[in-house]
Amino acid sequence: SQTIHQWPATLVQPVGSPLSLECTVEGTSNPNLYWYRQAAGRGLQLLFYSVGIGQISSEVPQNLSASRPQDRQFILSSKKLLLSDSGFYLCACHRAGSAMTEAFFGQGTRLTVV
Amino acid sequence: AQSVTQLDSQVPVFEEAPVELRCNYSSSVSVYLFWYVQYPNQGLQLLLKYLSGSTLVESINGFEAEFNKSQTSFHLRKPSVHISDTAEYFCAVSDLNSGYALNFGKGTSLLVTP
Numbered sequence: 300s301q302t303i304h305q306w307p308a309t310l311v312q313p314v315g316s317p318l319s320l321e322c323t324v325e326g327t328s329n330p331n332l333y334w335y336r337q338a339a340g341r342g343l344q345l346l347f348y349s350v351g352i353g354q355i356s357s358e359v360p361q362n363l364s365a366s367r368p369q370d371r372q373f374i375l376s377s378k379k380l381l382l383s384d385s386g387f388y389l390c391a392c393h394r395a396g397s398a399m400t401e402a403f404f405g406q407g408t409r410l411t412v413v
Numbered sequence: 414a415q416s417v418t419q420l421d422s423q424v425p426v427f428e429e430a431p432v433e434l435r436c437n438y439s440s441s442v443s444v445y446l447f448w449y450v451q452y453p454n455q456g457l458q459l460l461l462k463y464l465s466g467s468t469l470v471e472s473i474n475g476f477e478a479e480f481n482k483s484q485t486s487f488h489l490r491k492p493s494v495h496i497s498d499t500a501e502y503f504c505a506v507s508d509l510n511s512g513y514a515l516n517f518g519k520g521t522s523l524l525v526t527p
Binding site: 335 | 447449454455456457458459462503511512513514515516517518519520
């Protein structure tokens, strides 16, 4: 099965600073990749998904961007963080082309913008 | 887009008592449903899934969920809970329009007390 590595686990960044969160996947090729955000007291919000290298779809307008430079690498970035960017960020992967499989999740990054 | 609604944000229950966590989904011709569990500051782990076939699905730790098409529900049940079941539980549906990303409910916090 797939294994997702996500880092860092915890991050405290000042407002206006840049951000780069990285996610890598093992155990599968050409996966669909996703970034979710979980804000305090809320469910999980899909931010971006990617069905292939260089292909990024954004679900909500925001201060963040995503890139997929390699098949099993997914990066979440921001040029200038806002306080509202604080939250728990989760990377996930899914076997491409099939809805009949579950998504696998990384351990998450707790981002606090101060 | 397909969606799910979790009707209870918090469910307190005593140890060894039965529990039901409710989830309703938006009606669709084909629907793939999942329950995930999240322990504090961790990623999500798959608990069980409904793809097709038997409407009653079971997990290895005693949880079960029943797919009910007429009531558009996928409620999660356990006949006797343990302290270790205390966690956040998320119902999710696969969204065929977003690269099979999962659309999550807002989550139900299960708190098991002695």
